[in-house]
Amino acid sequence: MSRRTVRRYIQSDGPWRYTLREPRPRPVADAIEPIVREIIENDQRVRNRKQRHTARRIYVRLVEEHGYRGSERTVRRLVAAIKQEIGARSKEVFLPLEFEYGQAFEADWLEVVVEMGGRLVPVNVFAARLRASRASFAKAYPTTRQEALFDGLQGAFHFWDGVPETGRFDNPLTVAKIIKRGTREENERFAQFRAHYGFKLSLCTPGEGHEKGSVENFVGFVQRHFFTPVPRVKDYDDLNAYLRAKCERYLDYPVPDSHLTVGEALAEERKHLMPLPATDFDPARLAFAKVNKFALVRFDNHRYSVPVDHAHRNVMVKAYVDRVEIWRDGAKVAEHRRSYVKGGETYELAHYLPLLARKPGAIVLARPVRSSEVAAVIQQFHRGLQGRVQRPATEMARIMELMRQAGIEVVGRALELAVRRGCFSYDAVACITRALSEDPEPPAPLSPERYPHLPHIPPTTVNLREYDALLARGDGHGL
Numbered sequence: 001m002s003r004r005t006v007r008r009y010i011q012s013d014g015p016w017r018y019t020l021r022e023p024r025p026r027p028v029a030d031a032i033e034p035i036v037r038e039i040i041e042n043d044q045r046v047r048n049r050k051q052r053h054t055a056r057r058i059y060v061r062l063v064e065e066h067g068y069r070g071s072e073r074t075v076r077r078l079v080a081a082i083k084q085e086i087g088a089r090s091k092e093v094f095l096p097l098e099f100e101y102g103q104a105f106e107a108d109w110l111e112v113v114v115e116m117g118g119r120l121v122p123v124n125v126f127a128a129r130l131r132a133s134r135a136s137f138a139k140a141y142p143t144t145r146q147e148a149l150f151d152g153l154q155g156a157f158h159f160w161d162g163v164p165e166t167g168r169f170d171n172p173l174t175v176a177k178i179i180k181r182g183t184r185e186e187n188e189r190f191a192q193f194r195a196h197y198g199f200k201l202s203l204c205t206p207g208e209g210h211e212k213g214s215v216e217n218f219v220g221f222v223q224r225h226f227f228t229p230v231p232r233v234k235d236y237d238d239l240n241a242y243l244r245a246k247c248e249r250y251l252d253y254p255v256p257d258s259h260l261t262v263g264e265a266l267a268e269e270r271k272h273l274m275p276l277p278a279t280d281f282d283p284a285r286l287a288f289a290k291v292n293k294f295a296l297v298r299f300d301n302h303r304y305s306v307p308v309d310h311a312h313r314n315v316m317v318k319a320y321v322d323r324v325e326i327w328r329d330g331a332k333v334a335e336h337r338r339s340y341v342k343g344g345e346t347y348e349l350a351h352y353l354p355l356l357a358r359k360p361g362a363i364v365l366a367r368p369v370r371s372s373e374v375a376a377v378i379q380q381f382h383r384g385l386q387g388r389v390q391r392p393a394t395e396m397a398r399i400m401e402l403m404r405q406a407g408i409e410v411v412g413r414a415l416e417l418a419v420r421r422g423c424f425s426y427d428a429v430a431c432i433t434r435a436l437s438e439d440p441e442p443p444a445p446l447s448p449e450r451y452p453h454l455p456h457i458p459p460t461t462v463n464l465r466e467y468d469a470l471l472a473r474g475d476g477h478g479l
Helices: 001-009 026-043 055-066 072-088 146-160 190-199 209-226 236-250 262-272 347-359 360-365 375-385 392-404 409-421 424-438 464-472
Strands: 102-114 119-130 135-139 166-170 176-180 182-184 200-203 285-292 297-298 302-305 316-319 323-328 331-337
Touching: 026 055, 026 072, 055 072, 072 316, 102 146, 102 209, 102 236, 119 146, 119 209, 119 236, 135 146, 135 209, 135 236, 146 190, 146 262, 166 209, 182 190, 209 236, 285 297, 297 316, 302 331, 347 360, 347 392, 360 375, 360 392, 375 392, 375 409, 392 409, 392 424, 409 424
Parallel strands: 102 166, 166 200
Antiparallel strands: 102 119, 119 135, 176 182, 285 316, 297 302, 316 323, 323 331
């Protein structure tokens, strides 16, 4: 070993490695490197990773297109080195941020699967998080439309008991639309919602979801801790009660780099939040439609019934996440549970009772009847009328009118009892309906303490011997 080498080892700390003064020649790899580098760099522009080249595919192309005669191992090593170089060059460096209480919140959506009603159902979960205290909120919906976004934001504001100064979002059409590269325009309806609560809007750079990293981390937490394993729920109300309990339990988690829990930090942040307005923003999506000849209104490719006297009229539809309201001339004329079934129909039997009373021959075939809860018993009662009365249609018309007066549920129960007893007539159903409608509890006796001004008559017992004495005094032929 030379003296200079020994001296260098003594004067410097280890470990000592042998280094080349100049790289070794690579005649095979150097010849194909420009081709491989061009292929890999072009792949970086392809978003779908499954359409990018593998090392094997690059090797095949080199053989077929460029007459490469070297080994596949050489190509694999070259591809790995180039990808490592490009990856190290493209990796971004981030700045740690610190937010003041009440300064900002972030919102996002995620899609998960739950077991609802015995089958696996995909659901959309709205997630929002305060940047300073980490207090988080989650709520599930069947859609990500704007009415769901508004409802989720309102739920978060009420959960936090206040409104932060700024909200950070991606670029969904429910919030803003991109006019052209670098130019975005806020959604008009969202601008109204934001003005109602008084917070500012901050949008991420398109395709840069990491700019709202706090809620992105919470989304991952929700997937791992709230939905693993897959929860079993009855409906959305049950699922949202489960998520609410989970969010409340999250308040016991510690805030990173702090001695406070999330709940304690939220209590402090509430002092800096803007107060909630006196009334909430109406999150409904508005639409105008015309009722068709079947007394149906079409909204979002689904039809909802209205009372028949509103047929052929113009109405306004207010669509919420869970219900649809139909208004005409400032008055609500119908309300249905919202359905997301495309091309379906939702009926309410009460809307068609006046028409059914006028057209009793169509009762057993009418869709509003066949889709109602009393469809089966109406069919049974109608069959029982055949051969027992001269005009079954007239009896059914009177039954429809009775439903208008006493209510569908009560008359439905009366029809069940009438069928069970074999009483197939309107009079029998009306009699049973009156009996079901009456108060079964007898009136309570009057209390003498509450009415001291009334004379008190003590109860007496009946002496039957006095009656025998009257009989004995008779003339032998009775009294």
